[in-house]
Amino acid sequence: MSHGLLKGKKGIIFGALDPNSIAWITAERVFEEGGTFVLTNAPVAMRMGQINELAEKTNSKVIPADATSLEDLEKLVSDSMEILGGKLDFVLHSIGMSINVRKGKSYTDQNYDWTHKGLDVSAMSFHRVMQTLYKNDAMNEWGSIVALSYMAAQRVFPDYNDMADNKAFLESVARSFGYFFGKDKKVRVNTISQSPTPTTAGKGVKGFDGFIKYADKMSPLGNATAMDCANYTITLFSDLTRRVTLQNLYNDGGFSNMGVSDGIMDIIENS
Numbered sequence: 001m002s003h004g005l006l007k008g009k010k011g012i013i014f015g016a017l018d019p020n021s022i023a024w025i026t027a028e029r030v031f032e033e034g035g036t037f038v039l040t041n042a043p044v045a046m047r048m049g050q051i052n053e054l055a056e057k058t059n060s061k062v063i064p065a066d067a068t069s070l071e072d073l074e075k076l077v078s079d080s081m082e083i084l085g086g087k088l089d090f091v092l093h094s095i096g097m098s099i100n101v102r103k104g105k106s107y108t109d110q111n112y113d114w115t116h117k118g119l120d121v122s123a124m125s126f127h128r129v130m131q132t133l134y135k136n137d138a139m140n141e142w143g144s145i146v147a148l149s150y151m152a153a154q155r156v157f158p159d160y161n162d163m164a165d166n167k168a169f170l171e172s173v174a175r176s177f178g179y180f181f182g183k184d185k186k187v188r189v190n191t192i193s194q195s196p197t198p199t200t201a202g203k204g205v206k207g208f209d210g211f212i213k214y215a216d217k218m219s220p221l222g223n224a225t226a227m228d229c230a231n232y233t234i235t236l237f238s239d240l241t242r243r244v245t246l247q248n249l250y251n252d253g254g255f256s257n258m259g260v261s262d263g264i265m266d267i268i269e270n271s
């Protein structure tokens, strides 16, 4: 159901890989709410070609950009402003990748080249994106920038591996850059800490099936879906949340404040 919350707003959406991607579902919702945008992903992800279906559905253009390349980001931002006809109102950073996770290296046996790459892609890229937007004065006043995080930034989830550190870095960058963006440009910056969600990145984490069931049983409202995340993001892009900034906002059915739930106790007691 559309409320026209993003009518006339323009932006960039990073990270729509396939129809399960949180960014894909968010792009569909932004379109429904009247927003226009450029879609972007790493050139290697484009080869799978699915993003073009989304572009067609949402009347948007696709510009490839590796989020670790300043050159790609410069081009993305200037081309997007040209295509969309002016400065931007919203940006979604929905990017995450750990080679240690992908290759099954445990946290106590890191390949540091991979750790470095994962940090660059998953966290430093958020600084790069914001620095590019800031230096090019690419955001309209009262614009909104959102990145997606996970609560392993605060609490221990052993199999989330080096992604936990990447998310802690990401959330810190949101606060630090958010200060300058707020003071100098009246732009807000937040992260959404999302429940485990069955996407390509999510399912790559070892033991994901147990992980997602556990979170669901622990949360009084159950896990937040990708659609829930998309809807929350819409509110943060809208004018209804103009002074929400520097926050890490939990979209997790209540999981982050739980100790134990009846559902989990039943399983433990009956085991």
Ligand SMILES: NC(=O)c1ccc[n+]([C@@H]2O[C@H](COP(=O)([O-])OP(=O)(O)OC[C@H]3O[C@@H](n4cnc5c(N)ncnc54)[C@H](O)[C@@H]3O)[C@@H](O)[C@H]2O)c1
Pocket: 014, 015, 016, 017, 018, 020, 021, 022, 023, 041, 042, 045, 065, 066, 067, 068, 093, 094, 095, 096, 097, 121, 148, 149, 150, 193, 194, 195, 196, 197, 198, 199, 200, 201, 202, 203
């Ligand atoms: N799925 C979950 O359980 C979950 C939970 C909390 C937070 N998140 C976060 O949500 C975000 C989106 O992930 P998702 O779950 O939708 O999975 P996804 O696999 O659909 O999306 C990850 C995206 O990152 C992109 N990417 C990887 N390297 C890149 C690079 N160098 N340049 C540009 N883009 C690059 C991929 O192409 C992909 O589109 C990530 O930040 C992820 O950590 C996911």
